[in-house]
Amino acid sequence: MPVLVDDRYQKGLIVARRDFTKDLWSIRIRPSDPFPFRAGQYATLGVELEDRVLERPYSIVSAPEEPELELFIELIPGGALTPHLHRLGEGQTVWLRRRPKGLFLRQPPAADLIHLFCATVTGVAPFASFLRQLVRRSQSEGGAVPRILLLQGASHADEFGYLEEMERMSRDLPGFRYVPTVSRPWDEPGWEGEVGRAEDVLRKHADDFGVAPGQGMVYLCGHPGMIAGGRALMRRRGLQDKEILEEQYWPEGKEPTGSDT
Numbered sequence: 001m002p003v004l005v006d007d008r009y010q011k012g013l014i015v016a017r018r019d020f021t022k023d024l025w026s027i028r029i030r031p032s033d034p035f036p037f038r039a040g041q042y043a044t045l046g047v048e049l050e051d052r053v054l055e056r057p058y059s060i061v062s063a064p065e066e067p068e069l070e071l072f073i074e075l076i077p078g079g080a081l082t083p084h085l086h087r088l089g090e091g092q093t094v095w096l097r098r099r100p101k102g103l104f105l106r107q108p109p110a111a112d113l114i115h116l117f118c119a120t121v122t123g124v125a126p127f128a129s130f131l132r133q134l135v136r137r138s139q140s141e142g143g144a145v146p147r148i149l150l151l152q153g154a155s156h157a158d159e160f161g162y163l164e165e166m167e168r169m170s171r172d173l174p175g176f177r178y179v180p181t182v183s184r185p186w187d188e189p190g191w192e193g194e195v196g197r198a199e200d201v202l203r204k205h206a207d208d209f210g211v212a213p214g215q216g217m218v219y220l221c222g223h224p225g226m227i228a229g230g231r232a233l234m235r236r237r238g239l240q241d242k243e244i245l246e247e248q249y250w251p252e253g254k255e256p257t258g259s260d261t
């Protein structure tokens with residue numbers, strides 16, 4: 001949506017960029033003014049086109065304590081904003097709405113319960129932020145940490161983005177399990193992990209981890225198809241709607257041709 005540049009925005013300097021595939025990358029942005037947020041929130045990012053800002057929401061990967069904002073972005077061919085963002089590298093700037101938004105993880109997972117995080121590709125972002133914060137807190141303060149299963153689906157292994165970090169966390173953080181799953185294993189002869197779309201293996205892993213009605217929460221983030229499928233499965237498992245929270249990245253039925261995760 002194009003809007004006029006005004007004092008609702010601040011500038012963000014891109015200080016790092018990492019490309020995972022030809023259409024998936026992360027950037028770290030240094031805001032010119034403080035940008036406090038909660039894990040699970042999103043930043044609204046824009047580029048100036050003529051005298052207007054074209055903007056979209058992006059979930060924040062970095063933990064609130066980090067000095068820079070990290071975002072994990074997918075290039076949508078023919079999309080209005082991402083082709084512009086994709087051209088930007090270190091030293092260039094974006095516009096950033098001064099206020100973060102979003103209520104997705106507003107009630108942080110409780111320490112004595114069991115939680116299921118399910119993401120497609122870039123939908124891992126809010127969970128990464130929460131887990132980074134959890135690791136820091138458990139190292140500095142100790143105490144009980146919630147049991148969390150993170151299931152992340154992608155077509156191919158190079159789309160997980162944060163695979164190594166998540167695997168390291170699953171070794172360091174007691175009670176955290178990470179399950180990446182690829183939906184096109186025939187393209188991945190070396191892949192030894194889970195196969196199938198996230199919603200197709202969700203029930204098996206949820207049961208194995210002990211996700212059950214009244215025991216915790218389920219959080220679904222990213223692809224609308226995964227969210228609809230995941231929600232239906234969890235309802236059939238007996239979970240109530242208040243135990244299933246969602247962050248949907250785009251409207252159902254509006255995937256560009258070729259998208260399957």
Ligand SMILES: Cc1cc2nc3c(=O)[nH]c(=O)nc-3n(C[C@H](O)[C@H](O)[C@H](O)COP(=O)(O)OP(=O)(O)OC[C@H]3O[C@@H](n4cnc5c(N)ncnc54)[C@H](O)[C@@H]3O)c2cc1C
Nearest residue numbers: 056057058059072073074076079080081082122249250254
């Ligand atoms: C709360 C929230 C958080 C978000 N966080 C992220 C994030 O962390 N990383 C990220 O890459 N995107 C995220 N998105 C999606 C993002 O806001 C944009 O929709 C996306 O970057 C496409 O923008 P565009 O202007 O290039 O495409 P548009 O011109 O807006 O869209 C073109 C078409 O692509 C569809 N579409 C949008 N995103 C995708 C996608 N990922 N895969 C397939 N089809 C899509 C749209 O529905 C539309 O039909 C988030 C969306 C929401 C609502």
